[in-house]
Amino acid sequence: MSRQRRRHEVPAHSPLSAVVTGAARGIGEQIARELVGRGYRVLVTDLDEAAARATAARIGAAAGTACDVTDPAASAAAVARARELAPLGAWVSNAGVGFDGTVTDIAEDRARALVEVNLLGPIWGARAAVTAFREQADAGTTRGGEIGVTVSLSGLGPVPGLSVYAASKAGALSVVSALASEVRREGIGVHAVCPDGVNTELLRSMTPGGQGQALVRSGVLVTPEQVATALVGMFGTGRVYRTLPAWRGALLRLTALAPGPALRLEPAMRALGERRARSLRP
Numbered sequence: 001m002s003r004q005r006r007r008h009e010v011p012a013h014s015p016l017s018a019v020v021t022g023a024a025r026g027i028g029e030q031i032a033r034e035l036v037g038r039g040y041r042v043l044v045t046d047l048d049e050a051a052a053r054a055t056a057a058r059i060g061a062a063a064g065t066a067c068d069v070t071d072p073a074a075s076a077a078a079v080a081r082a083r084e085l086a087p088l089g090a091w092v093s094n095a096g097v098g099f100d101g102t103v104t105d106i107a108e109d110r111a112r113a114l115v116e117v118n119l120l121g122p123i124w125g126a127r128a129a130v131t132a133f134r135e136q137a138d139a140g141t142t143r144g145g146e147i148g149v150t151v152s153l154s155g156l157g158p159v160p161g162l163s164v165y166a167a168s169k170a171g172a173l174s175v176v177s178a179l180a181s182e183v184r185r186e187g188i189g190v191h192a193v194c195p196d197g198v199n200t201e202l203l204r205s206m207t208p209g210g211q212g213q214a215l216v217r218s219g220v221l222v223t224p225e226q227v228a229t230a231l232v233g234m235f236g237t238g239r240v241y242r243t244l245p246a247w248r249g250a251l252l253r254l255t256a257l258a259p260g261p262a263l264r265l266e267p268a269m270r271a272l273g274e275r276r277a278r279s280l281r282p
Contacts, residue, residue, distance in 0.1 A: 008236035010039030016089025016142070017041045017062070017082040021069050021125060024051035027150055027198060028094040030228035033059045035092075038232065041085040045078050046095070069095045069121030075128040083132060087141050090235065091129035092148040093122035093172075103163045111164045118168035119175070122149045126179055126190070133188055144187025146235040149176050150227065151192040153243060156252035169194075173241065180240045192241040193231040196248045197221050 010016045018035045022028040024046035035042050036059055044059075045067035046052040056064030062085045068074045082088050097117045099110040126147055133145040154162055155169030173192055180190035198221065222244050230242050243252075 006236075008038060008232070010089060012039060015039070015041055015086040017043060017086040018090035018092065019043045019045060019067075019078050019082045019088070019125075019129075020092045020094055021045050021067055021078075021121070022047075022095025023092075024048055024055045024064075027224040027227050028092075029055050029059065030224040031092055031094055031148070031150075031231060032056075032061055034228040034232045035090065036060050040089060041082075043078060043082045043085065067095075069093065069125060070116040072124040072127070075124045076131075079128045079132045087136050088129065088132045088145060089142070090146040090148065091125055092150070092231070093125040094148075094150040095121055096150060098165055100162050100165065102161060106164055114164050114168045115171075118165070119171040122172050123175055126175070130183060130188060133183075133186065137186065144189070147179070147188065147190045148231045148235070149173075149190075149192045150231065151176070151194045151241070153194050153196050153248055153252050155194060156243070177240055184238075189235060189237070191231060191234040191237075191239060193227055193234075193244065194241055195222050195227045195230075195244040198224060198227060 016039075018032075018040040020028050020032040020035065020042060023032045023044040028046070029044075032042050032044050032055070042056070042059075042061040044052045044056040044061045044064040046055075046064075047066065047068060049064070049066035052064035052066065054064070056062070063081070065078065065081055066074075067078045079088060079091070095117060097110075097113050099106065099114055101107070101110065129145065129147055133142075136142045137144070149172055151173045152166070152169040154166035155171075155173040157166075159166040173194065176190055176192040183190065226244060230244055234242060
């Protein structure tokens, strides 16, 4: 007899807070909206404080504030602000940048930003969240919590034209996998969603006609709503990461196992992506 998994929700009589970074728009906004729908008192954070406050008001979140994820102190401050709303129940590192470019061509400031936002950002966020979860457990307030990270399919294998971006996402996925093991016994769940290209401003900001954007468009464009549902849907489970769609995740893992033969397909995949991009232009 099959058992239907219970939907992860926060009971009204025992409220919890949640922090979502980069949540003023796009995927982050949808994740925040999903958490609001599941009963969390959500703190919407973004570099743009006015936009964070506006989004919080629009989706029924508890509050909005500024947060620079490259600053460990800012993550700690966001956790402290969330705990004023209710004990911390979840932290989601969604903020990210998506500069394209090859290893030899990408500007130095962009390469640094990719590592500082996409890799160090989730590290600082996780440290702040785990510290709060442990303090709450020691005080007998709550035990455990959930950490979510928006990663990317590019973190599973080589992506020419998105070399540094892919490396930053691969690093973030490695951190998620290790951290999940390190804190599992404390009742803390750690999860990552690895979507294919998402139809957001981040994808549109990549160099039009560039190698990286073309390869992303050769796959399946998923929606921010699909990403949010997939990530939050792992809360309360032991699942560490999920790819969207699953078949593209399997394909990227194969390229990591046999990069030589797989990358010989790159010109054909890039041509497919370029055709799809042209078909979407007005």
